[in-house]
Amino acid sequence: MAFCKLLLTVLVLLHNSGGLLGNEVRSSIIGAEDAKKESWPWMVHLNMTSKDSKLEKWGCGGTVVAKQWVLTSAQCVANYDHLRSFVVVGAYQLQKAAHRYMGIANIVQYQHLGNSNKNDIALIKLKKPITFSKDVAPVALPDKDDTFGPSSECWITGWGEVGNGVPLKAPETLQQLKISIISQSTCKERLPQIASNTLCTNDSKGRGACKGDYGGPLVCRKGGKLVQVGVMSSGGCGPKDGPGVCTEVAKYLTFINDYIHRPGKAPAEM
Numbered sequence: 001m002a003f004c005k006l007l008l009t010v011l012v013l014l015h016n017s018g019g020l021l022g023n024e025v026r027s028s029i030i031g032a033e034d035a036k037k038e039s040w041p042w043m044v045h046l047n048m049t050s051k052d053s054k055l056e057k058w059g060c061g062g063t064v065v066a067k068q069w070v071l072t073s074a075q076c077v078a079n080y081d082h083l084r085s086f087v088v089v090g091a092y093q094l095q096k097a098a099h100r101y102m103g104i105a106n107i108v109q110y111q112h113l114g115n116s117n118k119n120d121i122a123l124i125k126l127k128k129p130i131t132f133s134k135d136v137a138p139v140a141l142p143d144k145d146d147t148f149g150p151s152s153e154c155w156i157t158g159w160g161e162v163g164n165g166v167p168l169k170a171p172e173t174l175q176q177l178k179i180s181i182i183s184q185s186t187c188k189e190r191l192p193q194i195a196s197n198t199l200c201t202n203d204s205k206g207r208g209a210c211k212g213d214y215g216g217p218l219v220c221r222k223g224g225k226l227v228q229v230g231v232m233s234s235g236g237c238g239p240k241d242g243p244g245v246c247t248e249v250a251k252y253l254t255f256i257n258d259y260i261h262r263p264g265k266a267p268a269e270m
Helices: 002-017 184-190 249-260
Strands: 043-049 057-066 069-072 086-089 100-109 122-126 154-158 175-182 198-202 217-222 225-234 244-248
Touching: 043 069, 057 225, 057 249, 069 225, 069 249, 122 249, 154 225, 175 217, 184 198, 198 225, 225 249, 244 249
Parallel strands: none
Antiparallel strands: 043 057, 043 086, 057 069, 069 122, 086 100, 100 122, 154 175, 154 217, 175 198, 198 244, 217 225, 225 244
16 A cells, blocks of 8 residues: 555656656646636546557546546546556645545546547546545536526636646646637537537637646536536637637536446446
8 A cells, every 4th residue: 555655656746747758748728817726626637648658648637526536528538547647636736735646446438539529528436535625525517407608607727838838837826717608600600510519618819728628627607606517628729729619518417427426336447
């Protein structure tokens, strides 16, 4: 047990310093601002390493949805090595100590990831349950009939670069950006092949998510609380990249709830 903890600590340090072999993909929300500590307690950072000989590293976002489950993008967990990959829970500044570094038990994808961001959603089962606190708590999910649009008050959050080729400076503080949902018809004018069950976001100043933020949440205000409306999937990385695309969480509630409320052992990886 002591050796496993030591090994995981070494992996954390190597990930944060870029010390593992292979290429690393690190980027995040463009034009955002520092988030306030404990304002997004469901936010997690995925430190992923490929299972092939290249040992490529990449970072993604995710959200705590239950004591042992994290919601993210399917593309974030493709071809990963479960021994070298882990989830950072309770993180605020990536170069400082987080609440906990959690091992991955397995991954459940909704279906095979298709074209045009179709079904870009997955669940991560952690090896151990999370202890909730003021800085670690599950995100609320929408109801199946909820609708959100241009008048909704929404945000995205993530870590990494603050512009194309501009890394987020130490200590890598969680970034937040208030952003608007655009109509599906407007999105299709820019992205004709956009998949169903997706939402699009846009910002008048060209700000948005980028590689490294995918898997993270689009949250919107519903009454007096915030709910996770989308899982960031692609786009939005500057004004030339078009709208940001998110998987619409309300369309996958049965999938999510069937797993996070299922008793017993974790399901076989899909």
